[in-house]
Amino acid sequence: MALRAALRKSCALTGLFCQLSSSRHGRVCASPVLVAQQRNSSTAQNIKLDFDQSTGVAVMHMQCPPVNALSLEFLTEICITVEKLEMDKSCRGLIITSSQPKVFSAGLDLLEMYETSTEHRGEFWRAVQEMWLKLYSSKLVTIAAINGSSPAGGCLMAMTCDYRIMADNPRYGIGLNETQLGMVAPFW
Numbered sequence: 001m002a003l004r005a006a007l008r009k010s011c012a013l014t015g016l017f018c019q020l021s022s023s024r025h026g027r028v029c030a031s032p033v034l035v036a037q038q039r040n041s042s043t044a045q046n047i048k049l050d051f052d053q054s055t056g057v058a059v060m061h062m063q064c065p066p067v068n069a070l071s072l073e074f075l076t077e078i079c080i081t082v083e084k085l086e087m088d089k090s091c092r093g094l095i096i097t098s099s100q101p102k103v104f105s106a107g108l109d110l111l112e113m114y115e116t117s118t119e120h121r122g123e124f125w126r127a128v129q130e131m132w133l134k135l136y137s138s139k140l141v142t143i144a145a146i147n148g149s150s151p152a153g154g155c156l157m158a159m160t161c162d163y164r165i166m167a168d169n170p171r172y173g174i175g176l177n178e179t180q181l182g183m184v185a186p187f188w
């Protein structure tokens, strides 16, 4: 609720946030399936995208259970979704939020780095780079509506957005903790 209240407050300034929470605005649901096929990805089953063409605001709900861990597949879906929105001239802004309870994103999917091949890890890290570069350099106004914990890669994702609004809950943490896992992000 605090998050939504904060969003509504910011909305008065930009008019971009008006539809994070409700489905009564006649939103159009867009699917990045076509581009996904071009990119040899599976369908975007981990993202629910609501795009209101009357306001030009899209809301990307991450719904990759249990904790929106950023796997190769999920990273690819995110990139494709952003690409698709950028190609739509009527889209001006993107709000990224989570459908999972208590977690915005748990960061990079640790299983992608455990007992996988060097080739797979290379592909995975390239997808990580692509995700944050795409968000960071996007022409869309990007907003992370952080409605849960957001460690490491989740924090990275939020940081690459133009704005961040976080739910006021002491149980939700955010920060770059990957060195605690003995992990050093590679150069790009």
Ligand SMILES: CC/C=C\C/C=C\C/C=C\C=C\CC(=O)SCCNC(=O)CCNC(=O)[C@H](O)C(C)(C)COP(=O)(O)OP(=O)(O)OC[C@H]1O[C@@H](n2cnc3c(N)ncnc32)[C@H](O)[C@@H]1OP(=O)(O)O
Binding pocket: 066, 067, 069, 102, 103, 105, 106, 107, 108, 109, 110, 111, 128, 129, 132, 149, 151, 152, 153, 154, 156, 176, 177, 178, 181, 183, 185, 186
């Ligand atoms: C290339 C870089 C560019 C620039 C460099 C700049 C900076 C570096 C930027 C990013 C670096 C990122 C590295 C990473 O992201 S490594 C991942 C780090 N993530 C974590 O340490 C998070 C660990 N998880 C948690 O803290 C918690 O799970 C939680 C707070 C997210 C949620 O807690 P809950 O109590 O609600 O849920 P849990 O019971 O703990 O977990 C449920 C379920 O989810 C699995 N899981 C959790 N996190 C991950 C993950 N990251 N990957 C894969 N799976 C995860 C967990 O094991 C549980 O599974 P089971 O139910 O037991 O099967």
